[in-house]
Amino acid sequence: MKKLNIFIFLLTFIFVTTGCNVTAKNVKKEEIKLYYANSDNTRIQWVTRPINYSNEDEKYANALKELINGPYSSDSTRNISENTKVLVLQKNDDIIHVDFSKEFLSPSTDISQTIAIITVTNTLTQFDEVKGVRITVEGKAMISPQGQPYDVLTEFDLSESRKVNIKIYLPDENAQYLIPKIKEIEIKEGESIGEKIIYELIEESNSQDYNVIPKGTELIAYSEENKIAIVNFSHDFVNNHSGGTAGETMTIYSIVNSLTELENITGVLFLIEGQRREDFGHFSFNEPFRRAENLIKP
Incomplete structure (x- = not known):
């Protein structure tokens, strides 16, 4: 009986130690x-x-x-x-x-x-x-179809893109009304149309005499929450703006009316460097802005 107990003990020891090694x-x-x-x-x-x-x-x-x-x-x-x-x-x-x-x-x-x-x-x-x-x-x-040897390869971009038409709003020559402009843009899988709209407005600002979005402004982040687009700009949006009620109106509502063309967006909240501001020139700036149909040129 004592020998049997010793044998069982040895089997148990082997099983436990083997299990520990697998876990290790x-x-x-x-x-x-x-x-x-x-x-x-x-x-x-x-x-x-x-x-x-x-x-x-x-x-x-x-x-x-x-x-x-x-x-x-x-x-x-x-x-x-x-x-x-x-x-x-x-x-x-x-x-x-x-x-x-x-x-x-x-x-x-x-x-x-x-x-x-x-x-x-x-x-x-x-x-x-x-x-x-x-x-x-x-x-x-390996040799590529172009006859050159393959070197170190990095991740291939497999995202599919599609072309969509967007409507953005730009000031007229008197900075009194907003004029709609249709643009065709390319959207890749996972990209936000709202973010692309902001970049299109920045591009228009850099190519025109007027500043819809002040020169040097960078889009830090764009997100959407409960049908509100949250647009986070760099300090240049405030510091480089020319001022004046008309100019501020065109800047704000060019962005707001462009983004609210999207079915899922009903308002726009502006942040500067991630923070809400109490005001922007003549406007209270700490709450979402809603679409202004009266500013669209008849």
């Missing part, structure tokens, strides 16, 4: 993005998949392993052969060097190889500590 490895689990082309290779998209790793090298290796395994979806296309092997995976500072086996070049079409390069690069540069990727095949640099 500090295995992490993370949802990452894997980039693939869509079914007809006209657009690059991403899917999410979990990976486990215990250190950086393992994280990058497992990310590439999952990428090579494929998208597991009929609406995505594999542009990297499943037989591709990672021969070298080395990170120096914030650059990762990946050397693939020759299977990486199959299929051999330019578009497939370009997409394969983009998907590898964006999969690895999603990690904050990775700023670039250098890809070789069995030690040799």
Whole structure:
């Protein structure tokens, strides 16, 4: 009986110490993005998949392993052969060097190889500590369709853009009324139309004789909350303004009427360097401004 108890104790000790060692490895689990082309290779998209790793090298290796395994979806296309092997995976500072086996070049079409390069690069540069990727095949640099060897590649901008028409309001020659102007602008995924409107007004100010927005003014931040656009300008908005009731009116309501063209905006709150001001010239400035239809030229 004593021998049996000793045997059980040894088994328990081995199990506990083995379990402690597994825990000590500090295995992490993370949802990452894997980039693939869509079914007809006209657009690059991403899917999410979990990976486990215990250190950086393992994280990058497992990310590439999952990428090579494929998208597991009929609406995505594999542009990297499943037989591709990672021969070298080395990170120096914030650059990762990946050397693939020759299977990486199959299929051999330019578009497939370009997409394969983009998907590898964006999969690895999603990690904050990775700023670039250098890809070789069995030690040799890959050649771009233009005939030049690829160097270190940074994240590819995959955001889709669309063109939209906006209406902005600018003062007439007498600074008495606001005149609407239609402009076509390009909006990328995730960009704010309201923010783009402010930048268009700044651009108009820099190209015209009048200052809708005073010279030197920078947009520090733009946000929207409860149908109110919050526009945060630099001190130049106040310090560089020429003053006068008419000029102040044109400046304020050029911005307000332009932003309230958006269906989701009913008012505009101005901040200067992140702070509310009690006044701006002849105007109380610490509450949102509403649209002024009476200032639009008939």
